Amino acid sequence: MDLAFFIQLFVTGVTTGAIYAAVAMGFVLVFRVTGILNFAQGELLMVGGMLIISFREAGWPLYAAIPVTIALVFLLGCAIYALALGPAIKRGTNISLLLITLGISQVLQGLAQIGWGSAPRYTGDFSPTAHPISVLSVSITTQSIWILGGVLVALGATYLVLERTGIGRALRASSIDPMMARLSGINVRMVSLIAFGAAGALAAVGGLLLAPVIGMTYATGSLIGVKGIAAAVIGGFGSIPGAIIGGIALGLLESLASLISTGLTTGISLLAVVIVLLILPNGILGGRRVKAAVGV
Amino acid sequence: MKSPLMTKRRNQHFIWLGAVVVVAVLPLVFGDGYSQTVILTIGLYAIFGIGLQLTMGTGGILNMGHAAFIGIGAYSSAIVTTKGGNPWVGMLVGIVVAGVLAFVVGLPILRLRSLYLAIATLCVALAVTNVLGFWTALTGGQNGVTGIVPFSIGDFSFIDLPSQIYLIWGFLLVAVLIRINLRYSVVGREFEAIKDSDLATSSLGINHGARRLQIFVIGSVIGAVGGSLYATYLSAITPDLFGFPFLIQIFVLVALGGMVSLWGAPIGAIAVVCLHEFVIPVISGGNAGPVEIVIFGVILVIVMIFAPNGLTDQVVSTTRRLVKIARRRRNHDEPSSVTPASKKVAA
Structure with a gap:
């Protein structure tokens, strides 16, 4: 139990947390704009991972496989909104909209199991090395550098789009007040569509970076999706910096929980989320005051 | 002059009586084992459904943890009976554990909106299946528990299919009766009002948070009772039974x-x-x-x-x-x- 051991735990935690942060960011984006909690987010991550494995098996180079995967999952996210949630949002209740996203997640899981089989699928590291890089007796795999860098680029790109482009301004305006946004000539349905697509793209980034680390199965997505929700909750649902901090915090928590029992990491971290909900309903960034989330 | 609600309530009770007769006759009409298994499964699922209907429909709470509460009921029965306890005690333990857990998890609803409760129940659901799968000493881990003892009254034990059908459908009818009475009582009408507007009902002095918490606990306990019946019917259970596909069903x-x-x-x-x-x-x-x-x-x-x-x-x-x-x-x-x-x- 020396310092290096804890730094090792820290690195593992931050790497896992980065993936959670990407997924949580997608949740928050969709939730802010549409008021929907998209349970299919984790499945979009799984589809992203599965696609990149297939492309690499087909012999595509990384610089072709990565953009195509992200683009395809972006379109899938748009399709989910256009085909299922868009038509339902007018008459739907909170419960019915959540159940729709739950149904979609099941459909994606089932189709993935039919299409890609039930066995875990593997792919090699993006830049394979014989040994992990060792810094001050802490070993870091090249893939975890890929993960940290990739998530950082994705989050940075999202930030730039949100802050510096017209679409980003429309997204932010719709998240603050959909009615006013519509009155000022913003096509809120189009903006919602883009939010779903962007959430899909973020999930895809998480999925394709994660694919070499774990064996992807059709069921991988649902657990990571829940972790993403948990991360968003820890950060205070609806806040974008909160989602990133929440993701990293959850990753660290899990890597600490693995000291107690490796099998129970999920249970421990999820119970922690319930406790956060009980004590700090607005997350670690929010105050203790209960604020009604918009559209809930 | 009778109110329409009263007449409707009495009609519902007549339907209920009719249902009792149908249930009594069903196993006699369908004699073969397969049909009886199907009838029995329908009864079990209806009990699960009533629990979820109460929390989702009446309470307006998206309960993602219902399968976990059913699992708690099932595992309580399983663990108590395999350790030599009475099946009825097992059911009681399941009711208490599920009720207390639902109460604790439901506490935030006194302060939060339903979306957060959906997340909290989802976390609890996954945590419960995780614990059931890995606390090997108590739950048998992924292999589950086998040799669960069926219910019995005195010397009579509910082992063969028709008697199990009567037992399960009996519980179902009680659950339906609870539901009818909840619908046509003052409390039931309070729930109708709460669904329309939180604000208006609180201005009438109805504590909607407390009411929602109550219905959440009741629904989860009905789920646990169903789970207990499920476990004794199957006589062997694994954690996978209470996972996501089951919840979706x-x-x-x-x-x-x-x-x-x-x-x-x-x-x-x-x-x-x-x-x-x-x-x-x-x-x-x-x-x-x-x-x-x-x-x-x-x-x-x-x-x-x-x-x-x-x-x-x-x-x-x-x-x-x-x-x-x-x-x-x-x-x-x-x-x-x-x-x-x-x-x-x-x-």
């Missing part, structure tokens, strides 16, 4: 049966069990697992798009509206034939 059940309809849970149970037993094996032709997940997912999505309150409720309300339109049109055509007096007689 119950969601589909409620989606088809309607969120608030009193007889929706049995109707939904019949639909889901028939789909599972008869339709899906034909469509999938062997590879049932993923095909079933896709079909149930598609049903859930389509029903929730076109009937957000569930299929049965949608059919009932649409029919009612059509009847009203038809009646108004007829009255409009021949206003002289229906006098206020004759209307009263007809009513």
Whole structure:
């Protein structure tokens, strides 16, 4: 139990947390704009991972496989909104909209199991090395550098789009007040569509970076999706910096929980989320005051 | 002068009595083992469905942890009976554990909106299945528990299928009775009001948070009772039984049966069990697992798009509206034939 051991735990935690942060960011984006909690987010991550494995098996180079995967999952996210949630949002209740996203997640899981089989699928590291890089007796795999860098680029790109482009301004305006946004000539349905697509793209980034680390199965997505929700909750649902901090915090928590029992990491971290909900309903960034989330 | 609600309530009780007769006759009509298994499964699913209907339809809470509460009931029975305890004690333990857990998890609802509770229940659900799968010393881990003792009264033990059907459908009828009484009581009407507006009901002095918490606990306890019956029927359980696919089945059940309809849970149970037993094996032709997940997912999505309150409720309300339109049109055509007096007689 020396310092290096804890730094090792820290690195593992931050790497896992980065993936959670990407997924949580997608949740928050969709939730802010549409008021929907998209349970299919984790499945979009799984589809992203599965696609990149297939492309690499087909012999595509990384610089072709990565953009195509992200683009395809972006379109899938748009399709989910256009085909299922868009038509339902007018008459739907909170419960019915959540159940729709739950149904979609099941459909994606089932189709993935039919299409890609039930066995875990593997792919090699993006830049394979014989040994992990060792810094001050802490070993870091090249893939975890890929993960940290990739998530950082994705989050940075999202930030730039949100802050510096017209679409980003429309997204932010719709998240603050959909009615006013519509009155000022913003096509809120189009903006919602883009939010779903962007959430899909973020999930895809998480999925394709994660694919070499774990064996992807059709069921991988649902657990990571829940972790993403948990991360968003820890950060205070609806806040974008909160989602990133929440993701990293959850990753660290899990890597600490693995000291107690490796099998129970999920249970421990999820119970922690319930406790956060009980004590700090607005997350670690929010105050203790209960604020009604918009559209809930 | 009787209020319409009173008459309706009495009618519901007549229907309930009729249901008792039907249940008593059913196992005699369908003698073979397979049909009886199907009938028994329908009864179990209807109990699960009623628990979820209460929390989702009546309480307006999206309960993602219902399968976990059923699992708690099942595992309580399993652990108590395999350690030599009485099955009824096992059921009681399940009720207490599920009730206390539901209470603790439901506490935030006193302060939070339903979305957060959905997340909290989801976390608890996954945590429970995780614990069931890895606390090997108590739960047997992934291998589960075997040799669960069936219920018994005195020397009579509910082992053969017809007696188990009577036991399970007996519990189902009690659950339906609880539901009818909840619907047509003061508390039931409070729930109707809470669903329409939190603000208006709190200004009338109804503590909607406390009421929602109560219904959440009641629904979870009904789920736990169902789980306990499920475990004693199967006599061997594993954590996988109470995972996500099972939860989706119950969601589909409620989606088809309607969120608030009193007889929706049995109707939904019949639909889901028939789909599972008869339709899906034909469509999938062997590879049932993923095909079933896709079909149930598609049903859930389509029903929730076109009937957000569930299929049965949608059919009932649409029919009612059509009847009203038809009646108004007829009255409009021949206003002289229906006098206020004759209307009263007809009513």
